[in-house]
Amino acid sequence: xxxxxxxxxxxxxxxxxxxxxxxxxxxxxxxxxxxxxxxxxxxxxxxxxxxxxxxxxxxxxxxxxxxxxxxxxxxxxxxxxxxxxxxxxxxxxxxxxxxxxxxxxxxxxxxxxxxxxxxxxxxxxxxxxxxxxxxxxxxxxxxxxxxxxxxxxxxxxxxxxxxxxxxxxxxxxxxxxxxxxxxxxxxxxxxxxxxxxxxxxxxxxxxxxxxxxxxxxxxxxxxxxxxxxxxxxxxxxxxxxxxxxxxxxxxxxxxxxxxxxxxxxxxxxxxxxxxxxxxxxxxxxxxxxxxxxxxxxxxxxxxxxxxxxxxxxxxxxxxxxxxxxxxxxxxxxxxxxxxxxxxxxxxxxxxxxxxxxxxxxxxxxxxxxxxxxxxxxxxxxxxxxxxxxxxxxxxxxxxxxxxxxxxxxxxxxxxxxxxxxxxxxxxxxxxxxxxxxxxxxxxxxxxxxxxxxxxxxxxxxxxxxxxxxxxxxxxxxxxxxxxxxxxxxxxxxxxxxxxxxxxxxxxxxxxxxxxxxxxxxxxxxxxxxxxxxxxxxxxxxxxxxxxxxxxxxxxxxxxxxxxxxxxxxxxxxxxxxxxxxxxxxxxxxxxxxxxxxxxxxxxxxxxxxxxxxxxxxxxxxxxxxxxxxxxxxxxxxxxxxxxxxxxxxxxxxxxxxxxxxxxxxxxxxxxxxxxxxxxxxxxxxxxxxxxxxxxxxxxxxxxxxxxxxxxxxxxxxxxxxxxxxxxxxxxxxxxxxxxxxxxxxxxxxxxx
Amino acid sequence: xxxxxxxxxxxxxxxxxxxxxxxxxxxxxxxxxxxxxxxxxxxxxxxxxxxxxxxxxxxxxxxxxxxxxxxxxxxxxxxxxxxxxxxxxxxxxxxxxxxxxxxxxxxxxxxxxxxxxxxxxxxxxxxxxxxxxxxxxxxxxxxxxxxxxxxxxxxxxxxxxxxxxxxxxxxxxxxxxxxxxxxxxxxxxxxxxxxxxxxxxxxxxxxxxxxxxxxxxxxxxxxxxxxxxxxxxx
Numbered sequence: 001x002x003x004x005x006x007x008x009x010x011x012x013x014x015x016x017x018x019x020x021x022x023x024x025x026x027x028x029x030x031x032x033x034x035x036x037x038x039x040x041x042x043x044x045x046x047x048x049x050x051x052x053x054x055x056x057x058x059x060x061x062x063x064x065x066x067x068x069x070x071x072x073x074x075x076x077x078x079x080x081x082x083x084x085x086x087x088x089x090x091x092x093x094x095x096x097x098x099x100x101x102x103x104x105x106x107x108x109x110x111x112x113x114x115x116x117x118x119x120x121x122x123x124x125x126x127x128x129x130x131x132x133x134x135x136x137x138x139x140x141x142x143x144x145x146x147x148x149x150x151x152x153x154x155x156x157x158x159x160x161x162x163x164x165x166x167x168x169x170x171x172x173x174x175x176x177x178x179x180x181x182x183x184x185x186x187x188x189x190x191x192x193x194x195x196x197x198x199x200x201x202x203x204x205x206x207x208x209x210x211x212x213x214x215x216x217x218x219x220x221x222x223x224x225x226x227x228x229x230x231x232x233x234x235x236x237x238x239x240x241x242x243x244x245x246x247x248x249x250x251x252x253x254x255x256x257x258x259x260x261x262x263x264x265x266x267x268x269x270x271x272x273x274x275x276x277x278x279x280x281x282x283x284x285x286x287x288x289x290x291x292x293x294x295x296x297x298x299x300x301x302x303x304x305x306x307x308x309x310x311x312x313x314x315x316x317x318x319x320x321x322x323x324x325x326x327x328x329x330x331x332x333x334x335x336x337x338x339x340x341x342x343x344x345x346x347x348x349x350x351x352x353x354x355x356x357x358x359x360x361x362x363x364x365x366x367x368x369x370x371x372x373x374x375x376x377x378x379x380x381x382x383x384x385x386x387x388x389x390x391x392x393x394x395x396x397x398x399x400x401x402x403x404x405x406x407x408x409x410x411x412x413x414x415x416x417x418x419x420x421x422x423x424x425x426x427x428x429x430x431x432x433x434x435x436x437x438x439x440x441x442x443x444x445x446x447x448x449x450x451x452x453x454x455x456x457x458x459x460x461x462x463x464x465x466x467x468x469x470x471x472x473x474x475x476x477x478x479x480x481x482x483x484x485x486x487x488x489x490x491x492x493x494x495x496x497x498x499x500x501x502x503x504x505x506x507x508x509x510x511x512x513x514x515x516x517x518x519x520x521x522x523x524x525x526x527x528x529x530x531x532x533x534x535x536x537x538x539x540x541x542x543x544x545x546x547x548x549x550x551x552x553x554x555x556x557x558x559x560x561x562x563x564x565x566x567x568x569x570x571x572x573x574x575x576x577x578x579x580x581x582x583x584x585x586x587x588x589x590x591x592x593x594x595x596x597x598x599x600x601x602x603x604x605x606x607x608x609x610x611x612x613x614x615x616x617x618x619x620x621x622x623x624x625x626x627x628x629x630x631x632x633x634x635x636x637x638x639x640x641x642x643x644x645x646x647x648x649x650x651x652x653x654x655x656x657x658x659x660x661x662x663x664x665x666x667x668x669x670x671x672x673x674x675x676x677x678x679x680x681x682x683x684x685x686x687x688x689x690x691x692x693x694x695x696x697x698x699x700x701x702x703x704x705x706x707x708x709x710x711x712x713x714x715x716x717x718x719x720x721x722x723x724x725x726x727x728x729x730x731x732x733x734x735x736x737x738x739x740x741x742x743x744x745x746x747x748x749x750x751x752x
Numbered sequence: 753x754x755x756x757x758x759x760x761x762x763x764x765x766x767x768x769x770x771x772x773x774x775x776x777x778x779x780x781x782x783x784x785x786x787x788x789x790x791x792x793x794x795x796x797x798x799x800x801x802x803x804x805x806x807x808x809x810x811x812x813x814x815x816x817x818x819x820x821x822x823x824x825x826x827x828x829x830x831x832x833x834x835x836x837x838x839x840x841x842x843x844x845x846x847x848x849x850x851x852x853x854x855x856x857x858x859x860x861x862x863x864x865x866x867x868x869x870x871x872x873x874x875x876x877x878x879x880x881x882x883x884x885x886x887x888x889x890x891x892x893x894x895x896x897x898x899x900x901x902x903x904x905x906x907x908x909x910x911x912x913x914x915x916x917x918x919x920x921x922x923x924x925x926x927x928x929x930x931x932x933x934x935x936x937x938x939x940x941x942x943x944x945x946x947x948x949x950x951x952x953x954x955x956x957x958x959x960x961x962x963x964x965x966x967x968x969x970x971x972x973x974x975x976x977x978x979x980x981x982x983x984x985x986x
Binding site for chain 2: 173442449450462579
């Protein structure tokens, strides 16, 4: 776009016929026409830049919004929710005056283009969301999905992603306590790099993203603005990849975790001194987003002088400055008399801080450059009143055939030897194998409050040293289940994360989600999305856990091939005293192993069907959320009252996978007996939901049984912690050594 | 009376608050020290904590070594002030030439975080009096640049003078390459200066001080009780 003369508002009004590159910036024709209609003239180049990034799929949720409304409409009554959807992150009351904020986001597309920086800046972005709420970040989690484990490109993407997450998170001093690593060829070319973070604050410290109070100053602080990440949101996150187009590498931002660490400390110190009226981090869409959101959420308007933005590259145009996604920047609204102190704190931490504007009386966002007014908009039209699409959706024509291809009819093992071989194959398959090679690249210990970290069912952080108050978080998702039935699949993800929080002894409170799907322009994908959102919203209502926020990532597809619909659900829970937490590992020989819940012949989407038959078909396991709630209550009571010493949820891989993990982590074997009414195969491999195994000390058996009986939860004694093998009586035994080799050597062999 | 133990915060220090907690749990009084301030606030000992000071840019510890606080730390360490460098703090101590040798990137080129078995080789330093020589302990390890190197002459001298304080061990109790997490020469995890008042190690004792937290062991607490006893009895 030409800048001779400067494309001011005045100039734009006088030159209505100038052609602007709206299509190149990702706007559709009708969207551009709407901008013209809103403004009553053509936009200036700078205005076009702002509208184009803010109206991108990534920032505006234009395809997903009509469905996401259900999270609000069906929100359960919850006293715990302090801040709901719409802010940088939701905030939950965890008691004793503490509030916890948490959120999961995607950084999928950048991580495919440039694995290290894409993943690193994903961590950086979610952590700034947490700081922007007023909280100290205390932990991160990373649900990751890659193509086939043995595909050469996985060896390019995965090590880079893992190193990027570690490189950034470790340097920030945030323990990485959970997440997942899943391999499936459907993610080839579209890896899912989701990042979650938790922060802790006192109730009175909650901060919101709004600019109020005419005369208050707008302070931009953190890194200088450079040319990196320009158009990241509109170009990268909102279009499918196409080999014919040039490399998009320059659109990926570059992270500087050291700068972000300083930003955390400096922001928290400013909060402590009550210097901040409103705050917003600069993530996708950079200054365009921060200024328009702050202004539209506040009571007044905002005037910004773009010349005052500290630049890394002095040749940047005003459009580029507005669109830049340079990392490690924040924007604060500060009362005039507190600005000096705010700047002093920034200087203490060697953080560059500059007053770039102020809150005004009006309701306009005005941006100046070289003395000319280059933006004059109603900020709400940029930030909140973007296009909303009712995309057509339709159940795909292949769904019936997929569901009819029943996994329960696959050939099952016919001998004990075959059963044993399949167990070894399962626990050593990439998805079921130990992820230690990956997780040991993350710091679990920093901050000295980590009670549980992966491979535990949920990560747990101590919040208060004197009382022992703690929070737990689990993230789960199963694209295979969701492909078979997106509504049920989303509920299964919710149920699993809910259960994982409860198995560690914490009470589930709230939900965040990261919804990863293909192109919304494909009615089949849109149907998957609509179904998954409906399932999740219904499920959250039934379990009483509100959705506090989250993220949608669309266009995860290469050509015609979309990824499996992959809703990833994070559940946050609270535990009164972390000393009562329940670990996965078997603790003591002689303890009794109980199976809680009902086991049915459910193999659709199962790990067994994938590992043994490379099959995906049939129906996913049934969901019974009332049962999940009962199971959770039992697990929490049993933990609180000291009736169980270890617990593990049953999910992909079924009971045998859970027993093997508990045995290997505890270094203690198990002798199991197939219960009446089940065959060995179903007992070991079924993936029925609503189940867990627990280890009960003999002295507690009566009390535990009585509790389950009184509350109507099926509890079946299936074995005992014993020896140095996992033995299924009458079938086979596998030594811990054999199992350890199978379970732990797979990932290093593929990736190291 | 109790002892006042300073913990320096550099830009990018991460385990400063954890170290303060460990000092408190041991019964001493932690004192926060700031990198830009030369004043050590009359503390009786100093800990340089772990982290990524200045992002480990240039070379781990290379920039922090020149911070104002280090001028005083170097001067007083030479006069006998007990100083403990943990991980990044160890790197700062070698950069400051208070300890010999230096740290390179891990031989496998990855960050590594794990519970690490160590053997205490020297229980005579200011920071290890509460251990026994030959005692085996578990302390979390987490670093990117943890590979201790020095020339042969220095290594021989360290060994001859009993200045190797900790060695990496395998689970089965031998010091060998399976136990060595990063390719450190002679499996060295920590060393001391000639006087025994300055100790540096890569593993993190401040992460092993509470039974519930981290790995659930308290094998790191004796670092902080050792110095407290030494200071209080002095």
